[in-house]
Amino acid sequence: MEANLSGTGRLPAAFLTPGSSSFLDFLDSHAPQLLPGRRPLPEGMTVEAPHGTTIVSAVFDGGVVLAGDRRATMGNVIAQRDIEKVFPADEYSAVGIAGTAGLAVEMVRLFQLELEHYEKIEGAVLSFEGKANRLTTMIRSNLAMAMQGLAVVPVFAGYDLDLGRGRIFTYDVTGGRSEERAGFAATGSGSVFARGSMKKLYRDGLTGEQAATLAVQALYDAADDDSATGGPDLARKIFPIVTLITEDGFRRLTEDEVSAIAVSITDQRRQHPNGPQAPLL
Amino acid sequence: MSTPFYVSPQQAMADRAEYARKGIARGRSVVVLTYADGIVFVAENTSRALHKVSEIYDKIAFAAVGRYNEFENLRIGGVRYADLRGYSYDRADVTARGLANVYAQTLGTIFSSVGEKPYEVELIVAEVGRSDADDQIYRLTPDGSVVDEKNAVVVGGNADSIGSYLGQRHRAGLGLAEALKLAVDGLARDPNGGTPRTLTPEQLEVAVLDRQRPQQRKFKRILGGQLARLLSGDESAAAEDGDDEGADTE
Numbered sequence: 001m002e003a004n005l006s007g008t009g010r011l012p013a014a015f016l017t018p019g020s021s022s023f024l025d026f027l028d029s030h031a032p033q034l035l036p037g038r039r040p041l042p043e044g045m046t047v048e049a050p051h052g053t054t055i056v057s058a059v060f061d062g063g064v065v066l067a068g069d070r071r072a073t074m075g076n077v078i079a080q081r082d083i084e085k086v087f088p089a090d091e092y093s094a095v096g097i098a099g100t101a102g103l104a105v106e107m108v109r110l111f112q113l114e115l116e117h118y119e120k121i122e123g124a125v126l127s128f129e130g131k132a133n134r135l136t137t138m139i140r141s142n143l144a145m146a147m148q149g150l151a152v153v154p155v156f157a158g159y160d161l162d163l164g165r166g167r168i169f170t171y172d173v174t175g176g177r178s179e180e181r182a183g184f185a186a187t188g189s190g191s192v193f194a195r196g197s198m199k200k201l202y203r204d205g206l207t208g209e210q211a212a213t214l215a216v217q218a219l220y221d222a223a224d225d226d227s228a229t230g231g232p233d234l235a236r237k238i239f240p241i242v243t244l245i246t247e248d249g250f251r252r253l254t255e256d257e258v259s260a261i262a263v264s265i266t267d268q269r270r271q272h273p274n275g276p277q278a279p280l281l
Numbered sequence: 282m283s284t285p286f287y288v289s290p291q292q293a294m295a296d297r298a299e300y301a302r303k304g305i306a307r308g309r310s311v312v313v314l315t316y317a318d319g320i321v322f323v324a325e326n327t328s329r330a331l332h333k334v335s336e337i338y339d340k341i342a343f344a345a346v347g348r349y350n351e352f353e354n355l356r357i358g359g360v361r362y363a364d365l366r367g368y369s370y371d372r373a374d375v376t377a378r379g380l381a382n383v384y385a386q387t388l389g390t391i392f393s394s395v396g397e398k399p400y401e402v403e404l405i406v407a408e409v410g411r412s413d414a415d416d417q418i419y420r421l422t423p424d425g426s427v428v429d430e431k432n433a434v435v436v437g438g439n440a441d442s443i444g445s446y447l448g449q450r451h452r453a454g455l456g457l458a459e460a461l462k463l464a465v466d467g468l469a470r471d472p473n474g475g476t477p478r479t480l481t482p483e484q485l486e487v488a489v490l491d492r493q494r495p496q497q498r499k500f501k502r503i504l505g506g507q508l509a510r511l512l513s514g515d516e517s518a519a520a521e522d523g524d525d526e527g528a529d530t531e
Contacts, residue, residue, distance in 0.1 A: 010387045011358045011387045013384075015357075015358035016354050023361075023364055026361055031365065034368070034369065109370070113368055116364070117361075120360050120364075122358055242282070
């Protein structure tokens with residue numbers, strides 16, 4: 001394979017063998033050393049590596065919002081202030097990842113490639129469930145590493161073109177997948193607080209703009225109570241990443257748009273530090 | 282027991298080249314032209330499932346004529362090569378030149394190997410650049426030769442006659458509708474000088490590598506209504522993004 005990657009020599013037989021439309025399967029048979037799950041790990045050791053933290057997602061009328069804070073931590077240390085944890089998977093879906101940052105970024109690259117590869121080989125796009133299942137396979141292959149503290153836990157959100165609505169799937173470290181029918185979901189260390197926040201703020205019939213505000217509110221609440229989640233950093237102008245996926249495809253809100261939402265939330269919290277209040281009954 | 286004949290290497294290669302050429306000449310042609318915003322691929326193909334023109338990578342596309350199972354194999358190999366290379370290095374490191382090289386090696390080895398029959402295919406690998414000066418088009422023949430082409434290329438049945446027709450009329454900076462019309466006029470010509478055939482949108486497979494496309498992946502199929510409007514000379518239809526946004530589907 002090395003000789004081939006340098007750009008000379010005949011394509012090896014594996015390249016011309018018809019069959020699988022999956023890039024993962026191709027890597028598995030042709031270059032397994034490139035698959036993250038195949039790397040041997042030393043026994044009985046845990047590895048210190050930067051961890052990404054909170055991801056939130058909510059369905060609105062005509063789409064879904066997926067957002068993440070920008071902090072990565074390593075133990076007590078803030079490893080990175082401006083890490084990006086939300087990525088487009090293809091035109092109509094996105095994936096946000098909590099867990100070991102290095103593995104997460106690699107898993108996302110492979111996942112993006114897996115969807116694109118299928119699309120090019122087959123001339124058709126995978127179904128939404130099909131995409132969600134491919135992600136399951138990838139998380140499952142990472143289980144050995146997860147046992148040693150290198151877990152990767154994604155949220156997969158997107159617009160299902162067949163059903164005509166936004167959908168969210170969450171995963172656990174074993175690859176167990178569940179669809180969030182309540183309309184919102186969160187993962188990562190601050191997810192408990194983010195979910196509590198969304199529980200009180202979420203309602204049916206939100207617009208995309210309102211859903212983006214909801215997501216930033218939830219991340220604010222997560223950062224308020226979880227030291228590993230970063231809130232909007234007005235001084236450094238580092239704001240959460242907020243993405244909307246609708247019938248028109250994936251769109252990441254510009255820094256100006258997110259900063260406007262973050263500033264209005266911060267202003268409101270100067271009056272009410274705990275944020276908006278839901279009625280008692 | 283019969284005595285084996287001596288066949289000179291020249292004769293053996295000439296026979297193989299002739300065999301491959303005959304296979305290719307049976308099929309309809311594919312035209313590849315540069316236009317102002319990129320490269321357009323036009324194939325005469327009534328099938329909507331079996332493509333002659335396909336996406337390989339961000340800026341690279343593939344067109345082929347000849348035996349379907351053979352060029353489909355090469356196409357899949359090319360997609361795997363490009364995706365693996367882009368994953369191991371970076372998306373920017375996948376080039377048409379590299380891919381053309383790999384195809385040339387593959388075709389060349391098969392052509393001269395005694396145990397295999399030569400592939401009856403002719404390929405085009407094209408890459409759209411930032412400006413029209415950076416566009417690259419490579420033509421690959423069954424014996425593994427690579428020809429670095431400019432402006433307009435034809436492979437398939439009547440390649441020579443269509444090629445000379447296009448060569449005389451192609452100029453830099455054509456609009457998409459103009460380029461498409463030129464390509465279709467070329468394909469419709471009768472090589473024996475008779476009246477040209479009429480080609481309807483249903484008989485054509487059209488795709489572009491459009492450098493103005495905001496997405497990372499520049500390949501786009503032109504289908505249905507948009508194709509009909511472009512064929513009728515409506516240049517404004519070139520800006521439509523179609524209904525197959527990014528997807529390689531019908």
